[in-house]
Amino acid sequence: MRITVDGEPHDVPPGRTIAGVLIAAGRSSWRTTRNGDRPRGVFCGIGVCFDCLVVVNGVPDVRACLRYPADGDVVRTQHGAELPT
Amino acid sequence: MRYPDVVVVGSGVIGAACAEALSAAGAGVTVLDRGPLGAGTSAAGEGNVLVSDKGPGPELDLALASLRRWPALLDELGVDVEWDAKGGLVVATGDEAAKALLGFAADQRPEGVDARVVTPDEAHEREPHLTPAVVAAVHYPQDAQLQPVLVTKALLAAVRRRGGTLRPGVRATGLRRRDDRVVAVRTAGGDVPCGIVVNACGPWSGEVSAAFGAPITVLPRRGVILVTAALPPTVRHKVYDADYVGAVASGDADLQISTVVESTAGGTVLIGSSRQRVGFDDSIRVEVLRALARRAVGLFPVLADVPVVRAYGGFRPYAPDHLPVVGADPRCAGLWHATGHEGAGIGLAAATGRLLTELVTGAEPHLDPTPFRVDRPGVLG
């Protein structure tokens, strides 16, 4: 299975969330906050804190720690609050 | 001039506005609330200060008076309560609704409501994400909003600054009278002596007035609001669908939705609100949430993929004729009521506090109090 994250292709081993893919690839953040423009990545790891948001196929506010990607998903960094496209 | 000591029972926006105006007039004021301050209905709704939804009549007069009073009052309070005169946009998507809307606006204009008919194109210029299905729209530049919890707190803080007393966690259980005059409010923690009592218990005013031995009819009407995740600026005005016009004055128990979509200072979008007579039952009803969601997505299709993070609501206090109750109780000297503001208590609070104070102090009222009097059919128990 393959997805792209910010345009870069990533192979996804079975059983891995988007957050797992990104951390394994050495990234610790992939979102910025709405007010302070601060970087965020995983914090709680189980869908509680909403820190790990990404945009998946144009839909923002997806928790990367819960989302198991599907082949071909286009994932990108979320900048603050975004509208779906 | 010295007035007898006043006890205001209920610290919602109405009680707070009355207490503020009375204390400004020189009265010694104590505010009681059975719960935390301002945590009743006034913390459970939106903060719309509207004229757009009111047809000619006493409520519109009160609303216009309040609208004039708010900016000065907020200036005096000197606290940021997120006041935003952003204006309202009422849109119709069907020909019938369009006709009703334009007729309604025409009736409002002579009363002093700034109601400007705009073309669908102009509506889209104002609200780029609005549904293309709009056939008619009216822009109401006077419509404003504020943060109800913050404004209630600011009013109460002014009372305290003037030497008034705030007593959360104190439940009024009755009145002590001598020769048919109020001499004290009974509470679980003992009597609070006073010459004047204001019943401002919102949807609980009926039950409290009964405990006071002077029952009036005020009933609860459930309302629910949805809150989305924070968004980039998406909705600029308060946007209503024109069905609003019909729902407000109706006494129908069935679920009614009058859609209002608007952004808050924090970036979230509020989607209000429903009207349903279910007593004080506050359990969640998916049917209601669904109806709200449908209307909002209808007005702003872009919201379909936006997360909803919260639903909350409260009970609008209403009298059977849907007019506020502001005045003296004819059965008991010293007992006053300020309640029954239904879905507009936040907006109407400024003028209500002022009117009540004028009546209590014997000053010339700034608008005709007769329609709001207590001894009118349906209100006196």
Add this chain to the structure above:
Amino acid sequence: MRVVVVGGGPAGLAAADAAVRAGAEVVLVDSEPWPGGQYHRGTPQRVDSRVRHLASSTVWAVEGLRLHVRRGPADSPHRTPHVLDADAVVLATGAHDRVVPFPGWDLPGVYTAGAAQALAKGQGVAVGTRVVVSGTGPFLLPVAESLVRVGTQVLEVLEANAFSTWARYPHTLANVGKLGELARYAGVLGRHRIPVRTRAAVVAAHGDDRVTAVTVARLRPDWSVVDGTRRRVAVDAVCVGHGFTPRLELAVGLGCRLVDGFVAVDATGATSVPGVYAAGEVTGIGGADLAAAEGAVAGSAAARAPEPPIAAMRAVRRGRRFAMALVAAHPVGGGRHGWLLADTVVCRCEEVTAHDLDVALDRGAADVRTLKLASRAGLGLCQGRVCGREVADLAAARLGHPLPDADAFHRRPLATPLRLGELADTPLLPEEDL
């Protein structure tokens, strides 16, 4: 008789198993794609074939014994709706890590202990190469052990309380099974020469765009920092956990009575609401074995099994004593508020700082509702799940009395967010085939 079990962790799995054995029709609804909850991550559990398992399915609202479910990829707008009517419901929604704020805790690279554990156990992913584990409670040990397994260098494990306090609670020592498990973890740490220090904690994290170092300090019993003991440790990740917070939204939505912040249950797992049972960490924190025993008890009671599960009931009694001792031995110290700086973020979602909270309190906010609106703490996407408890505690400490509506943070009629379009097309009634 249909029993719907919400949550597929040790408690929910045992409840489903017990209920199906007792002859009930059982539906198990769990957000995760594989059964097992937090404890069994990475080692999928077997679910009895008679149980209808709705995986990747989240209950977002409850209307009495009617459950509204969305099934499909997390946060996708294209999930399928299900509406389930139950004769009895078992809530086994578990808990999440509690983390108390400290300067820098919002930097990337600061993880909850549970997050590190879930990534290591469930996905074989290491959150860092040089890591400090800090917090309180025996859970820190398995986390450190899992990190070691995925190749992380665990520099030290910091327990803010002292294990010696366990000695005051004989029931802890009596619970040999649990101690054996902990001893195993301690053995692994020992072999890797990982120091386990008590009365010490990470009290600040440093870095620009991610954590590069932490400040470690010795603590007094109330968790205030002992002067002159601060030292800096270079890390690329830090894992913190100060106990757990139960996931209460469904229980509160159903009107279940709470005691001390957990769902109150009787000896059969029954809550205060008829037909609603609860098991596992929503009823108290005590580990996977206790959760499973509670699940077995609640599952059989929910299915009205003719025979009470005596062995499981005994295990619950024993486990609860252990759990109470754990709680007593691992309190969260009031001195932690002294770790905060004025610009420390307390509410992560809305980026509300300790100073912002102070301003709201100075302006007269004296209850949760006002505090939230005046400061915006708890109004973000997580709806106070992470900060609610801490904001209420901090305000109580500043004001000198608890807030009158401190549990207002638990009220979340929408148990989890869903898309407005999903809400707009949700069915109101159960479909026929279920």
